[in-house]
Amino acid sequence: MSLKGKNETLTTGHYARELKLEDILKLKSQDSKLVSKHVADKLELEARKNWDLFYKRNEDRFFKDRHWTRREFEELVQDGCNGKRMLEVGCGAGNLIYPLLEEGCEMFMYACDLSPRAIDLVKAHVLYSEKNVKAFQTDITTDEVLKEISEESLDIVTLIFVLSSIHPCKFHQVLRVLYRILKPRGVILFRDYGLYDMAQLRFKPGHKIADNLYMRQDGTRSYYFSEEYLAELLVGAGFEIVSNTYIQRRTVNKKDGIDVPRIFIQAKAKKPVVPTT
Structure with missing residues (x-):
């Protein structure tokens, strides 16, 4: 990444927005102090513990219910989802499945998370019933999910904001496992952090683990995806891409005086039908 004139901006095809000089300098400063290999390895080993501590501290108060998913994905609209079977990976406290149930979506929903405490929160919800929901703890980077x-x-x-919390060396394995449990024509609905989102630019030196991968204060991790890399991952796992694009939003909190641009990436990918011979 080269610096040009003082007032110039950096632009290439895969960026969702132009990077100003101050943004480029922030990204370069992150490289001045990287997370040590020892700490990075420890984060991987303690991923389950760190997410369990996250839910111990925050319970079901941190993430808002994701009512927006039905606006973004037609597969979750009532007529499109009734009678189907779905898995929410990284379900947390159930912020995606319970809004769907409240709004009348009649399909059987599996919900899994790395954190046992998150699964306890899902099961404690008033709407939890194994007639239409089955929640279980699993490590989606392995094939444990095939037991369920x-x-x-x-x-x-x-x-939805799950793959970014996993080390990139395991992205392909996750997608291949999900490919196995989907029916032909089944779909993955994906949203996560986009490359050069404001949250990425805000990381200080000492938090960067590797390219576009960062350590948060609480020991959890965050990866920022480009369209090209996500497409490469999905196609490499055998999926056909239906859509793959950046989504630009704003985070607004008038009480705290916060109004910042956000960049997410949203995609839909389909498992193809393999012709019989």
Whole structure:
């Protein structure tokens, strides 16, 4: 990444927005002090513990219910989802599945998370019933999920702000496992952090682990995706891409005087039907 004139901006095809000189300098400063290999390895080993501590501190108060998912993904609208089977990966406290149930979506929903405490929160919800929801703890970077869900048995898998918390070396494994449990024509619905989101630019030196991968204060991690890299991952796992684009939003909190631009990435990918010979 080269610096040009004082007032010039850096632009290339895969950026969702132009980077100003101050943004470029922030990104360069992050490289001055990287997370040590020892700490990075420890974060990987203690990922489950760190997420369990996260839910111990925050319970169900941190993430807002995701009512927006039905506006973004037609597969979750009532007529499109009824009678289907879905898995929410990284379900947290159930902020995606319970709004769907409240709004009348009649499909069977699996919900899994790395944190046992998160699963306890899901099961404590007044709407939890194993007639339409089954929540379980699992590590989605392994094939443990196959103990709970049969291969080619799901219509929908959601990956909403989940893959970014996993080390990039395991991205392909996650997607291949999800490919196995989806039916032909089944879809992955994806949203996560986009490359050069404001949250990425705000990391100080000492928090960067690797390219576009960072450590938060609480020991959890955050990765920032480009369209090209996400497409490469999905195609590499065998999926056909239906859509893949940056989504620009704003985070506004008038009480705290916060109004910042955000960059997310949203995609839909389909498991193809393999012709029989």
